[in-house]
Amino acid sequence: MPDYTLLARQLEALLDARDWLTNSAQTCAFIMQQVPDLNWVGFYLQRQPELLTLGPFQGKPACNPIPFSKGVCGAAARSRETQRIDDVHAIADHIACDAASNAELVVPILCGDTLWGVLDLDSPRCGRFSPADQEGLEALVEVFVRRSELPDFSLAWQGKPSAW
Known part of the structure; x- marks a missing residue:
């Protein structure tokens, strides 16, 4: 199992830009390199109501978009709670982007009370x-959030100017 305390320190040092796009790409590459037995790591962003849109990722091409009503990512977005699934094929509404995927962990990313996206x-x-992986990966998401200026995508669908 990875030493997540060490990985959090390394990610903190790696994310030396405040730019969310750079940091999300770096975070995906870092996790893919440092955490064993993964075939996909990526961000889905809430840029529209009740819908996740593909962001930076590492791995095979991915499904896009993902409604909040479907799949493990949708469940994490709806509940705002991490979803740790041992066997994705046991989930009735699992979205199979890669038939080789068997387990999934999805961590919601919140900016205050607003869902920004999921990892x-x-x-x-x-x-x-x-459970230790879940805790460690949630800590890496906390580093990403702390080191990044995350735009409020919800402003766009509320008809307000946004930084995005």
Whole structure:
């Protein structure tokens, strides 16, 4: 199992720009390199109401968009709680972007009370993500949020100017 305390310190040092796009790309590449048994790592952003749009990622081409009403990413967006799934094939509304994926961990990313997006990790190994992995990856998301200026995408669908 990775040393997530060390990984959090390394990610903190890596994210030396405040730019959310640069930092999200760096975070995906870092996690893909440092956490074993993954076949996909990426961000889905809430740029429209009740819909997640593909952001930076590492891995095979991905499904886009993902409604809040479907899949593990949708469940994380709806509940605003991390979803740790040992066998994605046991989930009735699982969205299969890559048939090789068997386990999934999705961490919601919040800016105050607003859902900004989710970080999605897939593994070809059933039962890949332990409670310790969940805690460690949630800590890496906290580093990403702290080191990034995250735009408020909700302003665009409210008809207000946004930084995006």
